[in-house]
Amino acid sequence: MTESRSVLSPLALAGLAALVVGLGFGRFAYTALVPGLIGEGWIGPTGAGPLAAANFAGYLAGALAGAPLARRFGTATTLRLTMAATALALFAGVAPFGIVWLALARFAAGVGGAVLMVVAPTTVLRLAEPARRGAIAGVVFTGIGLGIALSGTLVPMLARAGIAVTWAALGLAAGVLTLLTWRRWPDVPVAAAAPHEKGLPKGFVLLTLGY
Template identity: 45%
Template structure:
């Protein structure tokens, strides 16, 4: 009887640790991506209007965050290997908080650029480290849902950026940055003790053999995730402008579609994770590619407000929902090589960040030089999604497929 009670107590304690760790992961994605990146979008017009920076300089500040995200994705695992994941995760959440605080004082363009870069670096490192630190505590049958909850923080941040920021802006831009810093600090404190007490990653056993090259399905997954990053860019950058200026409906209508995008991004990870727990990460990922391709194409077809709203919600859902699906797929493909799962996830995240930045600059250049053709942007995004699906279907049907 005592043994049964002890076993039950251990299970409850383990469940509590897992729940706190998942909450910490949720807070990390909310602070590092949801607030540190997406809160800048509704702040940008106010920053330009208050003449903090000229429009051309303000655009570079948005790019600074993307560049920092790539740097953070590259630096995350080396930092964790040196100091262990938990201290690095805490430090990166505090760095994102300090970056918001520093942006409340527009000392100079260089000052602001540096802090936007550092906020992106924090977000990239948190994206690489948070979920892999948490998911080992979660039973395999529940990892899809747990990953969904973690990355739901990104969507919640988008919703908050479309609601709290406009309210805070009534008090002023400086006060808005201070509010973002206070919220980030609160979330950092909530997550502080939730991180697993891990030591530095164990060194691999010495071997005279060269490390095995990534399998064909894993290499294909890297490409598919990068193509998804490119395919989302038309909605992430041009959706509000398309509604406001392309359709002539004004900024207020554009903001409504952005909130719909955020609502989808909030629910997407959990729904995608639950689907993956039922049918597997591979089939769920292929279903997401097919739905995304159609949803990204919808704005180019001019089907009306209801279809555009559906497109906003669906694409928003998969912008965040695809992340736990890809992470889970990485774990599936490397189930017998757990020490390779972290590096593989870092590689996927770096490819994602690189293609997202390249697509953002490339589509912006194309838009500026082809007379402002919005439809072409959404067609290109849909093609990227369709290509990801074709690659995945080809790999699973090939003799070397899984």
């Protein structure tokens, strides 16, 4: 097996996909949606701030909850359900139930994004060969930039068909990635890590908060 093939393993690509869903779609796609949300009357000119705050609050909660959830349910279950929940949170934006509903959806997407950011990279890197961890980390974290690039490029194009269509497309894309990665996650609880690696590294939590 060549270096490139081992680095681009199914698990590493699953980690990349998790960050596309959690960060690229769940967190950063909203910025590109704001003009359309205001233009179509979904929110007023002052509504963008509260929705962003709701997402950040959810992100903070998810950053704190990621490790306990992984310890309680195992990384596989946590990642599968969190990716699915993030997809549903994006789909929830389709319903024009007002700013409170959107705030709840943004909060849920924030929680999902942070949990994925905390748990997915550590799960992948824990099982990687030490000599390849740096390269595999590069593959996984490429998901953030790729997700932002996709959102920034495709959301304005989709918004021409309407905000509801855009939310639905984001939810569908997240759902497809969830299904594609469903069987890739190892069912290894965090508590099974080596003694010097108990829990999730604090550095990942701090890195998560940086986003």
